Amino acid sequence: MKKYQEIETETPEKFKRMTGLSHDHFQCLCDKTETYIEEEKKRNPLKQRGVKKSKLSLADCVLLTIFEVQVFFQKT
Numbered sequence: 001m002k003k004y005q006e007i008e009t010e011t012p013e014k015f016k017r018m019t020g021l022s023h024d025h026f027q028c029l030c031d032k033t034e035t036y037i038e039e040e041k042k043r044n045p046l047k048q049r050g051v052k053k054s055k056l057s058l059a060d061c062v063l064l065t066i067f068e069v070q071v072f073f074q075k076t
Contacts, residue, residue: 001067004059019066030062 007018016022021029037058041048054061 001064004057004063007063008059019063020070021066026059026062030059033062034058 002018007015008023010018012023015026019026056064
């Protein structure tokens with residue numbers, strides 16, 4: 001799997017072919033995910049304890065989720 005930094009420079013058509021989303025929609029999804037995570041941590045501060053930082057960026061996590069969903073639906 002390519003990281004987001006590698007595919008963000010692709011043409012809009014190739015980016016959409018790889019992810020199923022345009023650059024704008026992908027960025028919107030990342031923003032909404034980041035907002036949700038921040039709100040969840042504020043709502044339940046115990047979720048912050050003992051959690052190690054991810055080595056993947058948020059954009060990479062969203063990209064990985066998109067690829068996993070695509071593979072799942074291709075198999076079914």
